Amino acid sequence: MTSKLREKLAERRLLHVMAAHSPLSAKLAEEAGFDGIWASGFELSALYGMPDLSFVSMTQHLDMVRAMSGSAHLPIVADIDTGYGNAINVTHAIAEYERAGAAAVVIEDKTFPKVSSLASTGRQELVRIEEFQGKIAAALASRRDPNFVVIARTEALIAGLGEAEALRRAAAYEAAGADMILIHSKQKTPDEVESFVRAWSGDVPIVIVPTAYPEMNESRISALRKIRMVIYGNHAIRASVTAMKDIFTRIRRDGGIHTVNENIVSVEEIFRLQGMDRVKIVEKQFLR
Ligand code: SPV
Numbered sequence: 001m002t003s004k005l006r007e008k009l010a011e012r013r014l015l016h017v018m019a020a021h022s023p024l025s026a027k028l029a030e031e032a033g034f035d036g037i038w039a040s041g042f043e044l045s046a047l048y049g050m051p052d053l054s055f056v057s058m059t060q061h062l063d064m065v066r067a068m069s070g071s072a073h074l075p076i077v078a079d080i081d082t083g084y085g086n087a088i089n090v091t092h093a094i095a096e097y098e099r100a101g102a103a104a105v106v107i108e109d110k111t112f113p114k115v116s117s118l119a120s121t122g123r124q125e126l127v128r129i130e131e132f133q134g135k136i137a138a139a140l141a142s143r144r145d146p147n148f149v150v151i152a153r154t155e156a157l158i159a160g161l162g163e164a165e166a167l168r169r170a171a172a173y174e175a176a177g178a179d180m181i182l183i184h185s186k187q188k189t190p191d192e193v194e195s196f197v198r199a200w201s202g203d204v205p206i207v208i209v210p211t212a213y214p215e216m217n218e219s220r221i222s223a224l225r226k227i228r229m230v231i232y233g234n235h236a237i238r239a240s241v242t243a244m245k246d247i248f249t250r251i252r253r254d255g256g257i258h259t260v261n262e263n264i265v266s267v268e269e270i271f272r273l274q275g276m277d278r279v280k281i282v283e284k285q286f287l288r
């Protein structure tokens with residue numbers, strides 16, 4: 001999958017990466033035609049009913065990456081937050097994520113434990129630039145496959161440090177060897193990110209997560225020419241919650257499942273997603 005992601009990146013078009021929190025959601029993203037899976041820390045935290053505050057452990061996240069890579073055929077971009085510690089911890093994390101089947105990692109320049117970037121209030125502290133360069137260098141030195149992509153994410157705009165600091169950090173992370181730069185923003189309009197992208201004079205391409213500024217659609221992203229990956233950061237878990245809330249409420253309101261049956265997928269569709277057709281073949285072959 002690492003070479004598949006590199007091949008897609010070499011096409012020099014915008015790659016569309018959808019968040020997933022389970023093998024099932026990863027499979028649905030694949031069927032919908034996305035280029036990759038975002039193994040989102042936010043989504044997995046929400047799946048466990050927990051805030052995105054480094055509560056989910058590396059082992060829990062790795063288990064999910066492993067499960068998703070076993071069932072979907074798309075490259076996985078793993079959200080490894082701050083790298084689970086310092087540069088030494090990063091060397092361990094990279095080896096583990098590569099082994100688990102990830103094609104790329106995104107590592108962010110916040111302090112551990114992190115606070116969800118999208119939280120309206122909260123501590124958003126960054127580590128020193130040199131320290132984060134050390135983490136990037138550690139990630140590059142520990143990957144066994146040179147095609148494994150290391151994406152450096154700066155939270156300078158999230159931390160309110162302004163565009164100049166964001167550009168300074170992005171340039172420093174490129175100098176440390178990052179393959180791509182993720183610039184994150186939680187402003188309600190695309191202005192902040194568009195301005196950063198226009199000012200970016202580095203050689204490596206940019207990744208964005210436009211959750212907070214949804215009017216930044218794909219034609220607007222492509223017009224900037226420097227963004228090579230858009231991550232839809234939490235739309236799998238939000239879509240699931242929307243659907244479950246609706247159906248659960250209607251079942252309680254209507255006193256049964258009779259009114260919702262037409263609005264949810266059939267059991268046969270779930271059988272299909274579970275791969276029950278394969279089970280039938282194996283049954284015929286081996287059950288004697
Ligand atoms: C995630 O999906 O876990 C992310 C993106 O890191 S965000 O929640 O917007 O920070």
Ligand code: MG
Binds near residue numbers: 042
């Ligand atoms: Mg995250």
